[in-house]
Amino acid sequence: MALPVSPLAPASYPELPEVAGVRFATAEAGIKYKNRTDVLLVAFEEGTSVAGVLTRSLCPSAAVDWCRERLAGGVARGLLVNSGNANAFTGEKGRAAVAKSAHFAAEALGCSTDEIFLASTGVIGEPLDAGKFEGPTRDMAGRLASAPFMEPARAIMTTDTFPKLATASVEFDGVPVVISGIAKGSGMIAPDMATMLSFIFTDAPIAAPVLQKLLGPAIDRTFNAITVDSDTSTSDTCLVFATGKAGIEPIASAEDPRAAIFAQALEDVLHELAILTVRDGEGATKLVTVSVEGAVSDQSAFRIGMAIANSPLVKTAIAGEDANWGRIVMAVGKAGEPAERDRLSIAFGDITVAENGERAPGYDEAATSAYMKGDTLEIRVRLGMGEGRAQVYTCDLTHGYITINGDYRS
């Protein structure tokens, strides 16, 4: 199934700078796809710390289980990723496959299997033949390089219609620190074909517990604030690797003033990758930011934002370029969070369509219709209940989504 490139794809891709201590290679292991790379090996120099956020699914893939156990160690020397098979719901065979995969990677890189991280994406329930990694892994280990990042970004794609890359840098005492990342995802999920995976590489010297502490809130505002179809993958994985090769004093505490600066740059990279994932949402033709203000708490605002962002009726209305604020009222009402109809205001971009529980007096239908034709929209909801706020990101629900997910038998 060859998919057309998303109309929301970026016009160009950033060229990511090398990250000291990070080398990689890709190969064709023939897991599922033909004539394209489908496996990625990344090698980290000694002293690399790692932090990560994994799917909340209670039926996670074998690779997710593997990573969760190894994250406690906080040390990484290698990362092996494949596309085409998620190795999820594969029982004992799945556990054996990850152990075998880690063994091949550890042998090729000369480290312990507990320093190897794994991620898989693709079809669920099919046993993964880890034997297919043996030759390619040895081969990749012999030709590791530190550029170009476009190669790993492409090797991890499944139903993605474009590769996803982002980078940022900060300076501490005149020394630059690089943060570069790649991601895949085309649907917040879609365990059959897609799933969200993201790998971030930095040369910052930063202790694993600090990295983990900074990563959590950043993920909450980025990858955990996007939705394509409300479904949660069995394989969602975001891992951050810090090689420590930048010539600055180590960041050993989250209270170090540099930690906040680093965290902001990390969040910028995660934000860019998360938005690219929504832009490649299955069938997406419009990118929508849902901004909720005036909730009783930030968490309440987030839940209301997600109720709107996940509503099939809101998403189909956007696909129809219909400023259908009645459906937004519906979604606010179903969120189960404190809200009062008579205090509620709704705007599309800068155009207020409803306020104080009814249609805005000066509502301009023509201006709103023109606004809805854009491909980047904002829905703003003010609740008038408190100070809580949140932003979440979604896309429209179109015939394209049905075609990708329903018009075939796998």
Next chain:
Amino acid sequence: MALPVSPLAPASYPELPEVAGVRFATAEAGIKYKNRTDVLLVAFEEGTSVAGVLTRSLCPSAAVDWCRERLAGGVARGLLVNSGNANAFTGEKGRAAVAKSAHFAAEALGCSTDEIFLASTGVIGEPLDAGKFEGPTRDMAGRLASAPFMEPARAIMTTDTFPKLATASVEFDGVPVVISGIAKGSGMIAPDMATMLSFIFTDAPIAAPVLQKLLGPAIDRTFNAITVDSDTSTSDTCLVFATGKAGIEPIASAEDPRAAIFAQALEDVLHELAILTVRDGEGATKLVTVSVEGAVSDQSAFRIGMAIANSPLVKTAIAGEDANWGRIVMAVGKAGEPAERDRLSIAFGDITVAENGERAPGYDEAATSAYMKGDTLEIRVRLGMGEGRAQVYTCDLTHGYITINGDYRS
């Protein structure tokens, strides 16, 4: 927008018997639709008790607010329903409109406004011109009749493609008691056009608090166990009116042995109407029962069932006649309820496709494919965690849904 009749529509409609103490009429008030009835007046004889379940939306319609306040009284003499305008998110104007509507109905039927119940369905946010009810209500009051029920069933339709009627009867000491009901809904929701409304009429003599007590659990297993698109209407309303005209001793307590028999018949009617609503789900081509067994509790089973029934990926897979059990694993995993991959079993009908955390050894692809071509399917999930069970009902997600909800500007 003329919609083709759902392929899941019933082959014929039941002829509902008269219910002593219930008379009704319909009229064309011209609220939105042309050349069809859009308003229903029902009159109840003195002594009629009423119970009801209303939407959980925190932004309910003005009519829902009105009913919630009057249900405490437990007494009904009239019901006025319109289609075409939901009178939701209409602020002070909406409250004035329901008061005016109740006034017209009370005047026409010669009772107090507090004995009048109201329901509205249709577009949200448009002020409802209650003045349009004045003439039709007076006219309807002059030609009340006790048959045929097809007329009220048609007058309350919006995007429904067929009318929904069901009936049951029980005998107590040789005396028959009738329970007949009508419903509309074409989507569990869809506040712009649809919404779920249901009105049940019985001649049983049953006190309002008892009726309310019996209704709640029955609704949980019927109308609250169906979903078309996970969105919750601002107007969902189910009201049960008991005229007390059947010649039996009043049922004054839920402990009366006849209460359980009556409750089962009531649930049968609600079940039939709920299933008809899913059969008329927007774009539906398949009716799906999701049965969950072995959860830690019934509530946990219900939540897992709803996670499956609401998953866009599960619903598009069914549309594609794809026995994609990986997506069911995904939905179980995201439900957030106790589950263990290695104890999970999944079947389509009688065909087990996965067990103990992996594909079933004897999985028969051809038999499963043949099964998926049917228009009435069952997904069975066994969790192996406990004794909790639940059944929920959904439909597939097709291009038809997108066309109905996204291919137009309202």
